[in-house]
Amino acid sequence: xRLALDDILSWLREDxxxxxxxxxxxADDVRxxxxxxxxxxxxxVEFSNCCSRHCLYCGLRAPSGDVSRYRLNEREIVxxxxxxxxxxxxxxxxxxxxxxxxxxxxxAHVVSRIKRETGAAVTLSIGxxxxxxxxxxxxxxxxxxxxxxxxxxPDLYARIxxxxxxxxxxxxxxxxxxxxxxxxxxxxxxxxxxxxxxxxDLARDIERFRELELDMIGVGPYIPxxxxxxxxxxxxxxxxxxxxxxxxxxxxxxxxxxxxxxxPMANLPATTAVTTLGDTDGQTLALQRGANVVMPNITxxxxxxxxxxxxxxxxxxxxxxxxxxxxxxxxxxIGRVPGTGRGDSRYRRSRRAASSTAS
Ligand code: SAH
Numbered sequence: 001x002r003l004a005l006d007d008i009l010s011w012l013r014e015d016x017x018x019x020x021x022x023x024x025x026x027a028d029d030v031r032x033x034x035x036x037x038x039x040x041x042x043x044x045v046e047f048s049n050c051c052s053r054h055c056l057y058c059g060l061r062a063p064s065g066d067v068s069r070y071r072l073n074e075r076e077i078v079x080x081x082x083x084x085x086x087x088x089x090x091x092x093x094x095x096x097x098x099x100x101x102x103x104x105x106x107x108a109h110v111v112s113r114i115k116r117e118t119g120a121a122v123t124l125s126i127g128x129x130x131x132x133x134x135x136x137x138x139x140x141x142x143x144x145x146x147x148x149x150x151x152x153x154p155d156l157y158a159r160i161x162x163x164x165x166x167x168x169x170x171x172x173x174x175x176x177x178x179x180x181x182x183x184x185x186x187x188x189x190x191x192x193x194x195x196x197x198x199x200x201d202l203a204r205d206i207e208r209f210r211e212l213e214l215d216m217i218g219v220g221p222y223i224p225x226x227x228x229x230x231x232x233x234x235x236x237x238x239x240x241x242x243x244x245x246x247x248x249x250x251x252x253x254x255x256x257x258x259x260x261x262x263x264p265m266a267n268l269p270a271t272t273a274v275t276t277l278g279d280t281d282g283q284t285l286a287l288q289r290g291a292n293v294v295m296p297n298i299t300x301x302x303x304x305x306x307x308x309x310x311x312x313x314x315x316x317x318x319x320x321x322x323x324x325x326x327x328x329x330x331x332x333x334i335g336r337v338p339g340t341g342r343g344d345s346r347y348r349r350s351r352r353a354a355s356s357t358a359s
Contacts, residue, residue, distance in 0.1 A: 027257035034264035040343030043084030051097025059225035098127030108140035115141040128170035144185035187216030193247025195237035215345035220273025223310035249278035260290035275314040
């Protein structure tokens with residue numbers, strides 16, 4: 001749907017409940033038409049919390065002294081992937097901090113084992129990496145890559161996401177374009193309500209989702225971590241009152257709904273952050289207002305405790321099987337069906353069909 005920036009902005013700031021009801025209905029209808037009733041399930045494995053970056057919002061930032069750092073070994077990661085398969089999840093998402101010492105050839109080997117032994121799709125979310133590394137991981141069979149651009153406001157981005165010490169970060173937008181040329185399914189997204197984010201910034205984020213032609217779009221509320229600069233002194237970084245976007249379930253749902261309108265066939269998760277802030281109600285609302293994916297956490301529990309990008313993350317202590325059963329029940333209760341298979345992006349499928357007709 002062609003929404004102009006002003007339309008997006010006025011929906012984001014709408015305070016008439018009846019009109020908002022119409023937005024929720026429209027987003028849900030577009031979701032049903034474009035991607036159907038399935039909720040695709042992805043098993044999330046947080047395989048390392050080591051990070052060399054200094055992002056002002058994230059509890060895993062390198063200077064956080066009180067994080068006990070871990071890297072899962074090959075056996076543990078493959079065991080988690082096999083658990084994903086047993087639970088019926090068609091995708092394994094491997095996420096980590098931006099670990100400078102991560103051996104990408106080792107990871108490529110792990111990816112190829114997961115592909116061979118489970119048949120699941122593999123999604124990577126490991127931060128900014130060199131072109132050769134992304135090529136090697138794709139060759140090993142990685143199917144998808146998630147890299148949020150975090151905010152479309154370049155000044156705010158530079159403030160909250162400083163370059164690595166002694167180096168230069170990768171331009172995330174350029175990396176997203178590269179991922180597309182390497183034939184990954186490409187995902188990105190933003191946090192809602194990061195201190196310093198204005199309504200106009202957020203509206204531009206949604207326009208950017210459209211421009212980048214994303215396959216997957218992750219949107220969650222910002223949750224302060226007391227051990228980070230933004231968590232310690234939010235006031236110092238906030239936009240003027242009235243301009244600052246609040247980090248709420250409601251605004252997150254508006255962004256999800258509008259994202260569904262501008263990118264109808266994309267896969268949009270009801271994120272862990274929206275579930276942390278709004279509990280299972282937050283998750284359900286997200287699914288009813290545009291989302292069609294959930295990423296249950298299947299990281300071994302001792303490691304999961306240490307993957308503290310923000311405090312009290314949802315699913316921190318859940319047993320994977322119990323969580324799966326409750327989730328399936330919630331999905332059915334709202335008249336949806338659990339997805340089977342990999343749940344690939346419909347955009348990617350249509351790109352493939354177009355390129356095979358052209359050749
Ligand atoms: N190191 C990887 C993965 C980061 S975790 C990378 O940089 O891509 C995935 C996402 O969690 C981040 O992109 C960010 O948008 C989100 N996140 C980090 N800290 C957060 C916080 N305090 N509140 C909410 N979301 C946060």
